Amino acid sequence: MGxxxxxLWDLLGSILFASPESHETRGRIRVxxxxxxxxxxxxxxxxxxAIQKASxxxxxxxxxxxxxxxxxxxxxxxxxxxKFLGFLDSSSRPxxxxxxxxxxxxxxxxxxxxxxxxxxxxxxxDKTANSKTAQSLKGWFKTKxxxxxxxxxKMATTFRALAQYADFSAQATExxxxxxxxxxxxxxxxxxxxxxxxxxxxxxRTVETNFGLVYRIEIHLPDTQNLDTYRAxxxxxxxxxxx
Numbered sequence: 217m218g219x220x221x222x223x224l225w226d227l228l229g230s231i232l233f234a235s236p237e238s239h240e241t242r243g244r245i246r247v248x249x250x251x252x253x254x255x256x257x258x259x260x261x262x263x264x265x266a267i268q269k270a271s272x273x274x275x276x277x278x279x280x281x282x283x284x285x286x287x288x289x290x291x292x293x294x295x296x297x298x299k300f301l302g303f304l305d306s307s308s309r310p311x312x313x314x315x316x317x318x319x320x321x322x323x324x325x326x327x328x329x330x331x332x333x334x335x336x337x338x339x340x341x342d343k344t345a346n347s348k349t350a351q352s353l354k355g356w357f358k359t360k361x362x363x364x365x366x367x368x369x370k371m372a373t374t375f376r377a378l379a380q381y382a383d384f385s386a387q388a389t390e391x392x393x394x395x396x397x398x399x400x401x402x403x404x405x406x407x408x409x410x411x412x413x414x415x416x417x418x419x420x421r422t423v424e425t426n427f428g429l430v431y432r433i434e435i436h437l438p439d440t441q442n443l444d445t446y447r448a449x450x451x452x453x454x455x456x457x458x459x
Contacts, residue, residue: 251361252296253370257377259291264327264381268320275308297374301330324383331378337443338375346379 254260266284273280276298281291298304303314316326331346338345338356345353350372357375358368 251357251371252293252300253367253374254290254293254297254377255370256288256290257373259286259288260294260374260377261381262286263291263294264317264323267314268318268323272310272315272318276304276310276314277308301327301334301378303330324381325386327378328382328384328386331375331382332384335375340443345375346382346384348376350376 263281263284263286266286270280270284276295278292278295281287281294295304295308298314299306299308301313303311303317305311313326313330317323319326328346332339335345337360338353341356342348345356350369353372353375354365354368357363357371358365361368361371363371
């Protein structure tokens, strides 16, 4: 096999400079169209408020929606939306965030946390996305999902309705799911006295003085909002280097 650096360079070239068709054929870039939306947001706020007044259901389904007074077929997609937010599992059973949302004193803060987690790519692109209008967000949803203008507007309108109901002010400093927390600072290790230094320490000091080569590789990433492109690049690098 060739030198690792040469192989890595060839691999990066095949990823960065291949045509869109070849990317798509190899499955390295997948358009994410699974972003739920409501055809009408008229009943979204009433449904959110009704949840806080109702008892905990065994399953959040159309029967439960009808029991709360929402019988329109336009309300059905809210079930998929709540799964997207992490309120329900794949079988429509309420999860911990749903139970927390039932507490009206913290419902809006809980929703803000779930909106940030569900639309994490959007908030990475614009950390103030919750304050933007649906019209200004339409372009992002269109690029992210590949849908047409009409559907992109509905996606943006659904997000905007959730963001308007949620309270992001109290949530700014809270821990988000999957967010890294800084590790506590550790005091620097004290070097043991020379007369008590173990063989392990001696070997470590010797290695530090040995001559070595360092490879510095600069990767110029393509200008795109599709995170799947970046994930494909770095996944391929990890596989090639065997990490």
